[in-house]
Amino acid sequence: MDQSVPPAPEILAHSLLAFWADAGVDCLYQDEAVDRIALGLSPPPRRVELAPTPLRTSGSPAGPAADAVAQARHLASQAHDLAALAEAIASFEGCPLRYEGAATRSVFSRGPSDAPVMVIGEGPGGDEDARGEPFVGRAGQLLDRMLAAAGLTDRVFMTNTVFWRPPGNRTPSAAEQAVCAPFVERAITLVRPKMLLLVGGASAKTMLKRDEGILAMRGRWFEWRAEDESLELPAMPTLHPAFLLRQPAAKKKAWSDLVSLVQRLDRPERPH
Ligand code: URA
Helix, strand or coil: CCCCCCCCHHHHHHHHHHHHHHCCCCCCCCCCCCCHHHHCCCCCCCCCCCCCCCCCCCCCCCHHHHHHHHHHHHHHHHCCCHHHHHHHHHHCCCCCHHHHCCCCCCCCCECCCCCCEEEEECCCCHHHHHHCCCCCCHHHHHHHHHHHHCCCCCCEEEEECCCCCCHHHCCCCHHHHHHHHHHHHHHHHHHCCCEEEEECHHHHHHHHCCCCCHHHHCCCCEEEECCCCCCEEEEEEECCHHHHHHCHHHHHHHHHHHHHHHHHHCCCCCCC
């Protein structure tokens, strides 16, 4: 390549955007960049700070996280249908992700309200944030194709463990998941599915309160229990479609998980 010819501006711009995207910067909040270092400005204040409590396995959170969880519980309990729950989530200010990763809005659910299967993913990504619906990006489209092949189209209600996009699509923290958990639980009690499909390690760990890797949990049946023990449902962890896009050879495992879920779903109920 001739080193003396500078690259075309669009190639430079492309390369800079790719560099930012790799660093997790994939949306712009203002038309003009603000050089906060040059201006001596401190970063904008975060509206909510959650204590980095290890919430997954060790009971109740403390401090601001406990307040946010209590508020989420209260709002969730007041929601008597899914539309009211969606509104309660949209108005909830206790999850810091709302002010960090989400460019637009909360992302709650997709699918029929009487679905027999509830899919619970990790958290919305960029496409979901832009559209306001879960699992609509590349990974979601793969999941849709797999669900269709398993005869589950229109038989699943989809949501996530958190309702705002984590910045740079990182895994949501246990604290972020804990403040959103009362809404997830309320969604389960309103939909009353027959079973849960927990998509990816971050979903399986928090929903089942277990600290095993997804490869050890996938394909096995667990019992999900509501916090007040008023409801118990069979739950199957499986591999996340984003992982399957990177590791297509693992699709075989995810497919066998779906097959065993459908077999259980369509098994005639034994008389008591
Ligand atoms: N990944 C998830 O876990 N959930 C979505 O909604 C989209 C991608």
